[in-house]
Amino acid sequence: MIVRISDDALARAVGADELATAFADKGHEVQRVSSWGMHWLEPLVEISGIGWGPVTLGDVDAIIDGGADAICIGPIAAHPFIARQQRLTFARAGKTRPTSLEDYAATGGWDGLKRARQIGGARIVEEVTQSGLRGRGGAGFPAGIKWNTVAQTIGAQKYIVCNADEGDSGTFADRMLMEGDPFQLIEGMAIAGEAVGADQGYIYVRSEYPDAIRKLKAALALCGAIIAPFRCEVRVGAGAYVCGEETSLLNSLEGKRGEVRAKPPLPAIQGLFGKPTVVNNVLTLAAVPHILADGGSAHYGAQGMARSKGTMPIQLAGNLKYGGLFETAFGITLEQLVHEIGGGTESGRPVKAVQVGGPLGAYLHPDQFDIRFDYEEYTAADALIGHGGITVFDDSADMGAMARFAMEFCAAESCGKCTPCRIGAVRGVEIIDRIRDGGRAADAVESQPVMHNAPKSGRLPEQEIELLTDLCETMKFGSLCALGGFTPYPVMSALKNWPGDFMPGSEGAVAKVLDRNQA
Amino acid sequence: MSTKEQRIGEIVAGHAQTEGALLPILHDVQAQFGCVDGESEALIAHGLNLSRADVHGVVSFYHDFHDHADSRPEVQICRAEACKARGVEALMQAATKAAGDRVKLHSVYCLGLCSVGPAARVGDRLHARLDRAGLVQVIEAAR
Numbered sequence: 001m002i003v004r005i006s007d008d009a010l011a012r013a014v015g016a017d018e019l020a021t022a023f024a025d026k027g028h029e030v031q032r033v034s035s036w037g038m039h040w041l042e043p044l045v046e047i048s049g050i051g052w053g054p055v056t057l058g059d060v061d062a063i064i065d066g067g068a069d070a071i072c073i074g075p076i077a078a079h080p081f082i083a084r085q086q087r088l089t090f091a092r093a094g095k096t097r098p099t100s101l102e103d104y105a106a107t108g109g110w111d112g113l114k115r116a117r118q119i120g121g122a123r124i125v126e127e128v129t130q131s132g133l134r135g136r137g138g139a140g141f142p143a144g145i146k147w148n149t150v151a152q153t154i155g156a157q158k159y160i161v162c163n164a165d166e167g168d169s170g171t172f173a174d175r176m177l178m179e180g181d182p183f184q185l186i187e188g189m190a191i192a193g194e195a196v197g198a199d200q201g202y203i204y205v206r207s208e209y210p211d212a213i214r215k216l217k218a219a220l221a222l223c224g225a226i227i228a229p230f231r232c233e234v235r236v237g238a239g240a241y242v243c244g245e246e247t248s249l250l251n252s253l254e255g256k257r258g259e260v261r262a263k264p265p266l267p268a269i270q271g272l273f274g275k276p277t278v279v280n281n282v283l284t285l286a287a288v289p290h291i292l293a294d295g296g297s298a299h300y301g302a303q304g305m306a307r308s309k310g311t312m313p314i315q316l317a318g319n320l321k322y323g324g325l326f327e328t329a330f331g332i333t334l335e336q337l338v339h340e341i342g343g344g345t346e347s348g349r350p351v352k353a354v355q356v357g358g359p360l361g362a363y364l365h366p367d368q369f370d371i372r373f374d375y376e377e378y379t380a381a382d383a384l385i386g387h388g389g390i391t392v393f394d395d396s397a398d399m400g401a402m403a404r405f406a407m408e409f410c411a412a413e414s415c416g417k418c419t420p421c422r423i424g425a426v427r428g429v430e431i432i433d434r435i436r437d438g439g440r441a442a443d444a445v446e447s448q449p450v451m452h453n454a455p456k457s458g459r460l461p462e463q464e465i466e467l468l469t470d471l472c473e474t475m476k477f478g479s480l481c482a483l484g485g486f487t488p489y490p491v492m493s494a495l496k497n498w499p500g501d502f503m504p505g506s507e508g509a510v511a512k513v514l515d516r517n518q519a
Numbered sequence: 520m521s522t523k524e525q526r527i528g529e530i531v532a533g534h535a536q537t538e539g540a541l542l543p544i545l546h547d548v549q550a551q552f553g554c555v556d557g558e559s560e561a562l563i564a565h566g567l568n569l570s571r572a573d574v575h576g577v578v579s580f581y582h583d584f585h586d587h588a589d590s591r592p593e594v595q596i597c598r599a600e601a602c603k604a605r606g607v608e609a610l611m612q613a614a615t616k617a618a619g620d621r622v623k624l625h626s627v628y629c630l631g632l633c634s635v636g637p638a639a640r641v642g643d644r645l646h647a648r649l650d651r652a653g654l655v656q657v658i659e660a661a662r
Contacts, residue, residue, distance in 0.1 A: 040635075318604035
């Protein structure tokens with residue numbers, strides 16, 4: 001009997017290795033496959049297409065005998081969570097062994113690369129542009145246009161850099177893809193290399209993902225001859241969140257401090273070691289093999305809505321009953337994601353807030369849940385879809401504390417290059433503390449008679465709120481990169497939607513300040 | 520020539536063909552000696568023809584590199600948004616108590632297990648769906 005158990009880091013963290021050993025000890029062949037992405041069911045055991053989960057060691061005998069009905073979910077592929085999805089980037093999830101060349105080739109692997117080599121660079125760029133693929137890292141910049149810039153730039157050496165520094169809390173799609181289908185990412189990079197004339201690639205993975213690093217290295221060792229003359233190497237980050245920003249990542253790859261660079265020059269023109277460089281997120285590059293396969297670009301471009309084409313692997317995280325990976329075409333509402341698919345909170349309490357797009361994304365109120373998953377709709381709502389992570393909070397969350405954490409995180413992770421981020425974040429923490437403490441009295445220096453311009457009565461919480469709003473404005477428009485520039489999103493959205501969590505009874509004061517700033 | 524000098528020389532030489540070799544070198548040195556101290560910085564700087572300030576700037580920038588070795592076992596606990604939403608903060612008091620002086624607790628921001636938090640990492644072993652008892656057990660078992 002063949003027993004299939006995921007070797008994804010998440011499955012392993014909840015006991016998949018021990019289960020695999022238990023089944024092997026009973027004389028069964030265990031295949032370690034990628035994860036289906038139904039995380040509440042991990043560790044999931046699959047025998048002839050039928051699934052059981054979450055399985056404990058005590059269930060092993062019953063499963064072998066065909067029992068354990070209480071945890072049996074029937075045919076996995078027909079499970080509503082899977083059946084509702086449109087899996088293109090994650091088409092192989094749950095189905096193949098991650099580092100098996102045989103499995104990869106048998107499921108359409110390398111078809112995109114073969115076709116790309118036949119049609120040549122200009123046509124590749126054209127097809128990627130036609131597909132409407134946009135950068136999945138968060139900025140949503142059209143991939144085809146970026147590739148075209150690199151292709152048009154003259155240079156003896158060009159690079160393909162994969163940004164796998166997935167530091168956002170609430171996101172894990174990059175990790176799942178690197179661990180579950182590493183060849184697809186490598187194929188996407190090789191196609192990008194073919195398109196722009198680059199023969200060297202780097203995958204910059206964060207050090208918090210040891211499993212992904214191991215699997216990528218194993219995969220690269222196996223497929224070197226297939227992707228040649230393109231070469232690719234894994235580089236490991238060192239715990240700096242800001243290195244997920246593309247220019248900071250390039251500095252880190254060069255062996256420097258991960259400080260952000262001013263743009264221009266664009267990395268597409270002067271990137272890694274000053275050479276023309278494509279920097280794309282894991283999910284962007286992994287979508288490319290499908291797009292380049294026969295008829296792929298038209299199929300991909302037909303999905304989605306408005307200017308957001310194709311599918312997005314959405315990550316359902318935080319306090320959700322059914323958390324996991326949900327890949328679907330753009331246009332799905334937050335209401336559907338949180339309640340229909342995610343099943344509401346795991347704690348059973350009402351949903352209070354949802355943070356979309358990682359630590360730099362806005363906190364959305366349940367009143368806003370009809371918003372559709374689309375780059376432009378989120379931008380219009382002063383929010384961002386970022387890397388597609390959705391973190392759900394129940395009504396026990398203190399949004400004032402979450403806003404403070406956003407500033408604290410920005411202060412800890414700021415690269416220090418620009419002032420609004422480096423100093424603004426520290427001041428932001430202080431101001432939020434003062435609002436929560438009910439304002440501040442004038443200090444010894446301010447009370448001196450000689451300090452003519454200092455307010456003698458200290459500052460009221462309302463004035464602190466005004467100051468915070470002003471600071472956020474400065475950070476948003478004055479920071480060099482998204483870290484300082486987007487930290488105001490979680491802070492301001494929390495302040496706007498839950499002012500009582502900052503200061504009980506401050507609703508009126510906050511509304512007044514926000515109105516004045518909008519006018 | 521001290522063994523450290525020799526070993527770091529070998530590590531640097533091993534990366535002679537690596538583009539932008541400093542980070543891979545620092546990872547190797549940290550893995551070998553548990554830290555990148557001032558002496559190591561000077562040796563690496565010499566090997567790469569950089570100033571010591573250049574190397575120190577890089578070492579001090581990244582959270583992963585430490586300037587002195589800590590022989591205690593380290594337990595990383597994720598305290599980012601998704602794990603907060605799943606209640607990690609309520610476990611921290613018990614965790615700190617269980618760790619005492621024997622175990623080093625290190626807060627990290629995201630281990631990528633955001634749908635099954637609270638999560639912790641010891642070495643390359645990950646743990647998820649931790650409740651108070653589970654986390655205390657992980658900390659007590661850390662070697």
